[in-house]
Amino acid sequence: MTQVLESYQTEDGRTIGDVVLDLKNITLRFGGVEAIKNISFNIRQGEIRAIIGPNGAGKSSMLNVISGFYTPQEGEVWFNGKPRAPLRPYQVARQGIARTFQNIALFEGMSVLDNVMTGRLNHMKSGMLSQAIWKGKAEREEIENRERVEHVIDFLEIQSIRKTPVGRLPYGLKKRVELARALAAEPNLLLLDEPMAGMNVEEKEDMSRFILDVNDEFGTTIALIEHDMGVVMDLSDRVVVMDYGRKIGDGTPDEVRSNQDVIDAYLGVSND
């Protein structure tokens, strides 16, 4: 199978490259419930791709399919131009796909620093024995890992809480720590499930800025789920709209906004 590999230019002058992730005819069922119904869309290198839709539309399920937490009954996931065999979540993570969760999954008992450090586990090559034997190599690796972690911590402006146990942090900061942990892994593709849910306006602005900066500075491809339409329109290059497990719209924010199906879905179903 061949893919259409064309790149395009954004309004703010960033170049969006080839398709990195291609979802083909994905169907996902839970017993009798069809959470995703024959959906196809792709994500291109360097873009910020939003997935929107009313509650229960299947957005999180879609992200879970991409990150290996759910295995679709039908359809294929193509990654970097190759079809991907069904993978376990940890295997997906090792391929350079990092994620955050709608309801935050942090290591509550660990400090912020330790949490972010776990994002580096994939980059620690030294096993138990070699760590004991080749002390020098392990140390160099440790230094590299710490540098990346400190950079991410600076970047997301969480220096002041680096030693704080995560369990004690307020919601908004937890979301930020979760993003930090994902970034520490140096992902090619970053999946964010409602990174701004439950935040106040100021926190949302900060988070939006971080997401744009991550995309800009690290060149990270980002797929995000978000309910706040203002945020979505500001951040994203292209938007997929889901409703009741179906795809009802796909395009630039402007295209999607003027799509009649999308308008109907949003008028017909209440969302927060």
Added chain:
Amino acid sequence: MSADFLYGVEVVINGLMSGVMYALVALGFVLIFKASGIFNFAQGVMALFSALTLVGIMEGQVPFAHLINAIFGTHIHNFGWEVPALLAIFLTVLVMVAFAWAVQKFLFRHLVGQEPIILFMATIGLAYFLEGIGDLMWGSEIRTLALGLPQGGARFIEDATAGLGGDDFYGFFIDKLDIVASIVAIILVASLVIFSQYTKHGRAMRAVADDHQAALSVGISLNFVWVLVWSLAGIVALVAGVMWGAKSGVQFSLSLIALKALPVLMLGGFTSIPGAIVGGLIIGVGEKLFEYLIGPMVGGATENWFAYVLALLFLVFRPQGLFGEKIIERV
């Protein structure tokens, strides 16, 4: 110093040493429980099984000899060699790692996401299965473990302390085997702590203990970590089995040391490594002191129940254990 006081001190020292052993057994439970939420009823049988395996390998016994002989009509029992202790220990560790792998692959892998009570029941089944396999592999006779560990009272301590308390005091009597066991246990615990704090897999282990979903998202294989903790628990069981077995022979009663760990866990909490250590020491010292001070008044034999009563009292006043955080249900 009065002799009575000094004998009290001796009781405390000996209590500390048996406490170290209790802590060790409890540690095996904590490792698995933290990482997987499984309360491993088979921990005691693992100690028995690993000690049996060690003896069997050292003596060059043919595993499953009875079975083989019954099927093929042969009369083999021994390979006719003896394996040096260190090599035998290494081989036993390999056996315990293989056991950990098999447990994960054939049992718990299929039970992911089940209720804790189901997992617990599975470990009860596992305990009896392992006991049977132990019999089948190595026979059910009482075995002596000839590791050449020092035994008997440590003369040098007795001599050095004899002068402390006048004519009625003959010096501290401390079993050499207890000293060795304590040192080995301390080294083991220290290595475990270093491993979990500073190595990649140790970090992965802590991550899994904290949150499975988050651990998966940073690329940790739960299966790998579970095999790892069962292996570590197997090694801990081996050490406990060897020390206990060296004292009183390798026999079925060895698997009952798990019962000694229960009050320790109630005291220290099921998820806390420091809790297991401190809990073990408190119970070790507590039961020996109680027997020394109160025992004569109530007819002795208090060591059988004291630990449990202490643990129950603790449960009532601090259900989360020594170091556990109080859990307040979110509503």
